Ligand SMILES: Nc1ncnc2c1ncn2[C@@H]1O[C@H](COP(=O)(O)OP(=O)(O)OP(=O)(O)O)[C@@H](O)[C@H]1O
């Protein structure tokens with residue numbers, strides 16, 4: 001593989017949260033290496049508290065590694081979110097005082113884009129996310145899943161080349177989740193963006209991804225990386241195929257031990 005196929009490169013990355021008020025420092029992550037190929041769909045699964053959100057913060061430039069290096073498109077990531085990276089956070093980050101439309105337009109207005117272009121991008125994105133009929137609604141008037149779609153729309157309008165998603169469908173029921181996954185796949189195909197998805201759902205990871213990184217209990221390191229081998233044109237019907245059982249079985253194999261460890265150390 002040519003080295004310029006690699007969009008994101010983490011080398012020897014650790015993250016240690018310093019001790020506060022006489023407590024202990026928390027070694028949250030690593031040391032770990034990760035290379036994301038341009039345009040691939042990579043998911044991360046791992047026990048709660050193992051450092052997944054920390055990993056996302058480090059890739060996004062929102063937290064600096066305690067050691068090691070992070071590059072995006074060959075340039076070091078440090079201090080701020082680089083142009084070309086879009087983040088959807090684990091918690092609902094929509095602005096309650098703005099309509100869906102204005103939430104989606106927020107970053108583009110701040111970047112000073114002409115209003116006509118903002119309108120075109122926002123309407124396209126809201127329509128894609130099934131939110132156009134709710135363009136004038138405020139977050140409090142939407143369901144949890146719709147609010148989450150507003151958050152995704154806010155990020156998509158910036159046309160990121162790397163999309164970082166932290167458990168974006170956590171508030172949804174299983175069947176809606178599967179359908180949102182299909183929409184995410186369609187979006188991934190349409191935009192050609194690289195996707196780094198953090199998810200608590202093993203099936204979601206197995207279904208959506210080109211590769212799945214399985215993380216250990218804290219401090220999180222990758223204990224397995226599973227190539228799914230799915231075609232680019234895929235959707236949630238994969239769950240009925242025998243290959244799906246093999247992929248999710250392999251992910252669970254690594255995860256089971258780690259989840260038991262994480263639970264035991266918390267007791
Ligand atoms: N700002 C912080 N200061 C100190 N410790 C932190 C901070 N943020 C996270 N941690 C600790 O780092 C570890 C990893 O946290 P992180 O949020 O990355 O886990 P996670 O894998 O995303 O968990 P979950 O699946 O529950 O979202 C946890 O033990 C947490 O307590």
Ligand SMILES: [Mg+2]
Pocket residue numbers: 052053054090166
């Ligand atoms: Mg998290």
